[in-house]
Amino acid sequence: MKEIIAWAIALLFTLTVYSQQPKLKSAFNGKNLSGWTEPTDNKWWSAENGILIGKSDPDKKGSILWTKKEFKDFEFETEFRYVEGTVDSGIFIRNDKQQIQLGISGSLKRDMTASPYIAGLGYPVEAQNIQEILKPNNWNTMKVIAIAGYYEVxxxxxxxxxxxxxxxxxxxxxxxxxxxxxxxxxxxxxxKVASVN
Structure with a gap:
């Protein structure tokens, strides 16, 4: 019952947010990593011709590129494209314990794009009809709404x-x-990103 009430409140808040049309602002200038916290000894992230490129390092240590700004409730939009290799990426929500998956899950060994990964739970739900919707070798769009713990994709x-x-x-x-x-x-x-609180 508690979950149903929380879900209903979050849904009502989402509808309220949409009625107010939050103004999305660019979070990437297409030229450099301004606005993002560049990792020390950055080998993973670069900007070229309006594209943010994430690439594995030779030692396969991996990296998370964080916005400098912090957010409470937000709407996040991006276009993404899988270019090479076994793409396992994600959009992290406020910390490194919760994310919306992009690409192949390392644990499940299959594409879990748009599904939430929650540390300690794995993938509690799976996004619907991804095989029919996703264009693996082309540009795709993703929109994520995060209102407290309520996530929509x-x-x-x-x-x-x-x-x-x-x-x-x-x-x-x-x-x-x-x-x-x-x-x-x-x-x-x-x-692009917009605060909705």
């Missing part, structure tokens, strides 16, 4: 997932990942 303008987390944190940055132990390249462009 749209892939290529189709709603594919809703989930309520009991272990969310209230505020933190948004991250993009190059997963450890993989050879991979992923591209992002047109990255």
């Amino acid at each position: 749209w892939l290529n303008n189709i709603h594919v997932m809703s989930y309520t987390s009991d272990s969310f944190i209230e505020q933190g940055p948004i991250g993009l990942q190059v997963h450890p132990n993989n050879n991979m390249i992923i591209n992002f462009r047109n990255i």
Whole structure:
């Protein structure tokens, strides 16, 4: 019952947010990593011709690129493209314990794009109809809404997932990942974010 009430409140809040049309602002200038916390001895992230490139390092240590700004409730949009290798990436929600998966799950060995990964739980729900919607070798769009622990995802303008987390944190940055132990390249462009609180 508690979960149903929490879900209903989050859904009502989502509808309220949409009625107010939060103004998305660019979070990536297409030229450099301004606005992001560049990792020390950065081998993973670069910007070229409007594209943010995430690439595995030779030692396969992986990296998370974090926004400098922290967010509470937010809407995040990006275009992404799987370029090379076994892409295992994600959009991290306020910390490194909760994310929306992009690409192949290292634990499940299959594509779990748009599904939430929650540390300690794995994938509590699976996004719907991803095989039909995802264009693996082309640009795709993803929109993520995070209102407290309530997460919603749209892939290529189709709603594919809703989930309520009991272990969310209230505020933190948004991250993009190059997963450890993989050879991979992923591209992002047109990255936008809006606070909705």
